[in-house]
Amino acid sequence: MAGQTLYDKLWQNHLVEQRDDGSALIYIDRQLIHEVTSPQAFEGLRLAGRKPWRRDANLAVPDHNVPTELRERAGGVAAIEDPVSRLQVQTLDDNCDDFDLVKFDINDVRQGIVHVVGPEQGATLPGMTVVCGDSHTSTHGALGALAHGIGTSEVEHVLATQTLIQQKMKNMLVRVDGKLQQGVTAKDVALAIIGKIGTAGGTGYAIEFGGEVVRELSMEGRMTLCNMSIEAGARMGMIAVDDTTLDYVKGRPYAPAGEMWDLAVAAWRELHSDDDAVFDAVVTLQGADIKPQVTWGTSPEMVLPVDGQLPDPAAIDDATSKAAVTRALAYMGLDASSQITDIKLDRVFIGSCTNSRIEDLRAAAAVVKGRKVASSIKQALVVPGSGQVKKQAEEEGLDRIFLDAGMEWREPGCSMCLAMNADKLGAGEHCASTSNRNFEGRQGFGGRTHLVSPAMAAAAAVAGHFVDVRQWQEAG
Amino acid sequence: MRAFTVHSGLVAPMDRANVDTDLIIPKQFLKSIKRSGFGPNLFDELRYLDEGQPGEDCSKRPLNEEFPLNFPRYQGASVLLARENFGCGSSREHAPWALEDYGFRAIIAPSFADIFYNNCFKNGVLPIAIDEATVDRLFDEMYADEGYQLTIDLERQLVITPTGEEIPFDVDAFRRQCLLEGLDDIGLTLQRAEAIRAYEASARQKSPWLFDVIR
Ligand code: SF4
Numbered sequence: 001m002a003g004q005t006l007y008d009k010l011w012q013n014h015l016v017e018q019r020d021d022g023s024a025l026i027y028i029d030r031q032l033i034h035e036v037t038s039p040q041a042f043e044g045l046r047l048a049g050r051k052p053w054r055r056d057a058n059l060a061v062p063d064h065n066v067p068t069e070l071r072e073r074a075g076g077v078a079a080i081e082d083p084v085s086r087l088q089v090q091t092l093d094d095n096c097d098d099f100d101l102v103k104f105d106i107n108d109v110r111q112g113i114v115h116v117v118g119p120e121q122g123a124t125l126p127g128m129t130v131v132c133g134d135s136h137t138s139t140h141g142a143l144g145a146l147a148h149g150i151g152t153s154e155v156e157h158v159l160a161t162q163t164l165i166q167q168k169m170k171n172m173l174v175r176v177d178g179k180l181q182q183g184v185t186a187k188d189v190a191l192a193i194i195g196k197i198g199t200a201g202g203t204g205y206a207i208e209f210g211g212e213v214v215r216e217l218s219m220e221g222r223m224t225l226c227n228m229s230i231e232a233g234a235r236m237g238m239i240a241v242d243d244t245t246l247d248y249v250k251g252r253p254y255a256p257a258g259e260m261w262d263l264a265v266a267a268w269r270e271l272h273s274d275d276d277a278v279f280d281a282v283v284t285l286q287g288a289d290i291k292p293q294v295t296w297g298t299s300p301e302m303v304l305p306v307d308g309q310l311p312d313p314a315a316i317d318d319a320t321s322k323a324a325v326t327r328a329l330a331y332m333g334l335d336a337s338s339q340i341t342d343i344k345l346d347r348v349f350i351g352s353c354t355n356s357r358i359e360d361l362r363a364a365a366a367v368v369k370g371r372k373v374a375s376s377i378k379q380a381l382v383v384p385g386s387g388q389v390k391k392q393a394e395e396e397g398l399d400r401i402f403l404d405a406g407m408e409w410r411e412p413g414c415s416m417c418l419a420m421n422a423d424k425l426g427a428g429e430h431c432a433s434t435s436n437r438n439f440e441g442r443q444g445f446g447g448r449t450h451l452v453s454p455a456m457a458a459a460a461a462v463a464g465h466f467v468d469v470r471q472w473q474e475a476g
Numbered sequence: 477m478r479a480f481t482v483h484s485g486l487v488a489p490m491d492r493a494n495v496d497t498d499l500i501i502p503k504q505f506l507k508s509i510k511r512s513g514f515g516p517n518l519f520d521e522l523r524y525l526d527e528g529q530p531g532e533d534c535s536k537r538p539l540n541e542e543f544p545l546n547f548p549r550y551q552g553a554s555v556l557l558a559r560e561n562f563g564c565g566s567s568r569e570h571a572p573w574a575l576e577d578y579g580f581r582a583i584i585a586p587s588f589a590d591i592f593y594n595n596c597f598k599n600g601v602l603p604i605a606i607d608e609a610t611v612d613r614l615f616d617e618m619y620a621d622e623g624y625q626l627t628i629d630l631e632r633q634l635v636i637t638p639t640g641e642e643i644p645f646d647v648d649a650f651r652r653q654c655l656l657e658g659l660d661d662i663g664l665t666l667q668r669a670e671a672i673r674a675y676e677a678s679a680r681q682k683s684p685w686l687f688d689v690i691r
Pocket of ligand 1: 414417
């Protein structure tokens with residue numbers, strides 16, 4: 001019998017029962033909850049007279065709607081200006097109180113984007129099944145967990161039963177061999193993979209990321225990579241446990257300690273694919289070939305290396321993709337065959353669950369240190385992923401570097417990643433963004449998003465247009 | 477949940493690939509704490525010329541006359557014909573809620589994003605994946621024939637065209653059964669409470685660090 005993949009092992013470890021019709025009941029170890037996708041789930045519980053199955057399996061934190069300006073934030077939930085947002089955040093608080101679930105308040109230093117907070121607090125651990133009503137739950141797979149987004153009905157199902165009804169996915173290995181060039185980051189790897197397999201390339205698969213490049217990534221980098229699995233169509237992405245994982249987890253508030261730690265580590269050491277495991281699909285990339293990436297269109301697969309040239313619809317035969325490229329160019333206000341480096345920017349956003357961890361902020365700060373944001377840039381926002389990240393960045397003096405460069409330093413939250421709060425793009429504005437989706441209107445009605453790494457966003461803020469951060473770094 | 481057995485209805489097009497859930501229902505409407513009322517904001521950024529706000533009366537907003545769902549011929553449509561990777565992006569269940577609230581009972585496309593596909597079944601909306609060539613043909617037939625209707629028979633797993641052509645589709649047995657009977661799957665799972673408790677007892681032995689931590 002062939003060996004098991006990491007996904008096979010995680011699945012097997014959580015199988016409550018396999019059914020004849022192909023579905024299975026899977027046990028869920030951790031559910032993370034935020035304000036946007038949970039109100040209807042709690043309401044459902046209430047209407048059916050049900051209670052959470054296991055209160056200690058859940059952790060809630062508001063993130064999508066929270067204001068990021070200190071002025072508005074300082075007053076807590078009651079001071080949120082937008083009444084609809086306020087009600088939603090308040091509803092999360094009320095629901096957690098009613099059902100006796102642990103939540104972090106909006107001004108708790110532990111508050112932040114749910115996918116930054118989970119690993120940071122040790123609330124998500126290797127070997128767990130982790131779900132959240134949010135597609136970027138794939139992030140937690142970086143720890144060697146089986147983690148994926150679910151809809152609100154499933155949030156309710158997990159609250160009520162601690163399980164999910166699932167069909168097993170196929171296995172895909174995405175291997176990135178060799179080494180990355182200086183200035184090329186996990187974000188560029190993620191975008192390059194999506195460029196290669198497309199936004200539906202991973203549909204129906206659980207992706208495992210492997211290869212030397214992945215092994216050498218920090219946990220922050222691994223989270224960035226797994227975060228964007230969903231943009232490649234896969235509900236989940238995961239990475240085998242190794243010393244990097246264990247070093248990261250050790251000492252976190254909810255992580256096991258003492259004897260329990262040793263016990264856990266012994267189990268976690270098994271969390272890798274067996275040498276003879278068989279994958280249904282294997283994709284390989286060479287690390288050295290990957291250049292800094294920039295998306296030009298309205299789907300993450302519309303991505304090019306920074307020295308690339310935009311497509312020309314006239315040269316495309318397939319009718320559906322010709323139409324898609326034509327529409328994307330029109331929406332983005334870009335000319336066919338123009339250069340990525342010609343794209344002028346109006347705003348810059350450094351943040352989101354993809355790139356708002358300490359390493360991301362360090363990378364951005366290293367680029368802007370001693371420089372100024374271009375006068376043509378209306379706003380350059382830096383939004384740390386959590387209160388803890390913010391605190392650490394301030395201890396390292398990163399906030400001063402950003403402020404001195406003319407950037408704004410904000411309170412943690414999702415912010416301009418999806419613009420549910422006051423941070424948004426104006427119609428027609430181009431934004432260099434470290435987030436994960438460049439869909440039409442995602443960052444504001446009529447807004448134009450270009451997805452990049454933190455270093456590329458920072459360099460673009462200084463230059464006013466996209467530049468190749470590799471040359472930038474050589475220039476010092 | 478509303479059961480789905482056989483449904484016949486007018487077909488409308490969403491003729492582009494990679495329609496994401498942000499496009500199906502933009503984020504400002506996700507601030508609602510309710511499960512209903514999203515229909516008027518389905519495809520909001522395409523349907524209207526202005527930027528919609530939650531709670532606004534949509535009947536007074538300027539319509540985008542070029543968007544097919546606004547064409548007189550597609551009024552009352554309940555079957556959406558779409559392209560590949562429909563429903564990609566965010567996991568928001570507001571997307572099927574909006575489609576359902578608008579009146580769509582079924583969506584036909586060459587492929588769907590996983591989470592969206594799953595979310596549809598929980599809300600009485602049937603996503604039907606059929607091969608691209610057939611979808612192309614259905615688009616052609618629909619464009620050529622005003623009032624084009626399709627019948628969807630979930631029991632027999634068939635899409636039936638006006639000429640009587642029967643196009644089979646796949647759907648997994650469990651989801652099909654839940655939809656046919658309009659079952660509440662939480663209730664079903666709770667019938668397995670003992671199995672869940674047995675699992676927990678053994679997991680607690682094997683991996684005690686997973687329990688009683690967040691309190
Ligand atoms: S940062 Fe963006 S992608 Fe991440 S959870 Fe928040 S809204 Fe979603």
